[in-house]
Amino acid sequence: MKKILSPMEKLNFPESEELPEGVREIEAEDTFGYCTELYPDVEYAEHSGKKLHLQIMTPTVFGQDLKWPLIVYVQGSSWHKQNLFQSLPTLARMCERGYAIAIVEHRESDLAPFPAQVIDVKTAIRFLRLNGRSYHIDTDKISLWGDSSGAHSALIAGITGNTKYLPEEYPEVSTEVDCIVDWFGPTDLMAAVQHPAVIDHDSSTSPAGILIGGKSLHDHPEDVYPTNPVVHLQPDRETPPILIMHGGRDPLVPFNQSCILYEALKQMDKEVEFVKLKNAGHGWGGFMSEKALDIVEEFIKEKCNLDTEDLELYRL
Numbered sequence: 001m002k003k004i005l006s007p008m009e010k011l012n013f014p015e016s017e018e019l020p021e022g023v024r025e026i027e028a029e030d031t032f033g034y035c036t037e038l039y040p041d042v043e044y045a046e047h048s049g050k051k052l053h054l055q056i057m058t059p060t061v062f063g064q065d066l067k068w069p070l071i072v073y074v075q076g077s078s079w080h081k082q083n084l085f086q087s088l089p090t091l092a093r094m095c096e097r098g099y100a101i102a103i104v105e106h107r108e109s110d111l112a113p114f115p116a117q118v119i120d121v122k123t124a125i126r127f128l129r130l131n132g133r134s135y136h137i138d139t140d141k142i143s144l145w146g147d148s149s150g151a152h153s154a155l156i157a158g159i160t161g162n163t164k165y166l167p168e169e170y171p172e173v174s175t176e177v178d179c180i181v182d183w184f185g186p187t188d189l190m191a192a193v194q195h196p197a198v199i200d201h202d203s204s205t206s207p208a209g210i211l212i213g214g215k216s217l218h219d220h221p222e223d224v225y226p227t228n229p230v231v232h233l234q235p236d237r238e239t240p241p242i243l244i245m246h247g248g249r250d251p252l253v254p255f256n257q258s259c260i261l262y263e264a265l266k267q268m269d270k271e272v273e274f275v276k277l278k279n280a281g282h283g284w285g286g287f288m289s290e291k292a293l294d295i296v297e298e299f300i301k302e303k304c305n306l307d308t309e310d311l312e313l314y315r316l
Contacts, residue, residue, distance in 0.1 A: 151185025
């Protein structure tokens with residue numbers, strides 16, 4: 001029977017002395033971090049006749065049974081059908097840093113209006129918490145991250161926690177998270193109309209209009225009201241720490257949207273950090289950088305009380 005080598009034994013395996021004539025010999029060091037394991041198309045629920053899936057990837061270390069802090073990611077799509085792999089390059093870099101990633105598919109607003117997307121995110125969190133062992137997830141360390149409309153859904157899901165918009169599935173399982181990362185998410189949809197943007201934010205056929213059931217925002221403020229994450233903040237209820245990042249030249253979601261959320265959180269003495277990416281747009285011009293990911297990772301590590309130094313041994 002062949003011996004199974006430990007990570008250290010693999011690293012110290014002896015060098016072959018063979019070098020046939022014409023072979024080019026070089027030296028290089030691994031810089032990509034952990035290897036990854038993929039769990040594609042994991043069905044977590046069926047809502048409104050639509051089967052919903054998670055795209056899960058986790059770091060892996062051969063021969064070691066480890067569990068990893070989880071990032072639940074909600075891909076933005078103007079609340080329409082998502083391109084679930086749009087942020088894969090960014091998320092793969094977080095996975096190689098030592099985080100399990102679960103990309104959430106939610107119902108599109110054309111099929112089911114608000115709060116369907118929030119309910120789906122919470123269902124996914126419950127599913128992952130219940131089945132974490134199968135995917136090498138540390139269910140005590142969960143961050144919720146979204147971009148654009150995905151950040152909007154993540155904010156409301158994270159802020160409301162176990163209080164409202166709860167799914168029918170797995171009622172015994174918590175939907176609470178340790179922290180929220182909001183990348184350029186819309187917040188006060190009515191206020192967005194008052195600032196320059198290259199898309200319609202008001203009509204019944206706008207993304208926000210379809211989100212509230214195909215209605216114009218100015219004619220139906222009562223339907224718009226609960227879509228604002230700020231209205232769900234409660235002075236006497238703990239809110240997960242929130243990191244806001246927004247580009248100063250965002251042509252789709254006005255920068256002011258994040259200012260509104262930030263000021264509301266500060267007024268209620270909630271824990272919040274706000275980073276403005278100068279000259280950045282709607283997910284470009286600085287978001288796809290190690291500097292941006294460093295900010296996200298430092299925030300998650302602090303708020304989830306992570307100490308990953310002891311895992312450096314396994315970084316192959």
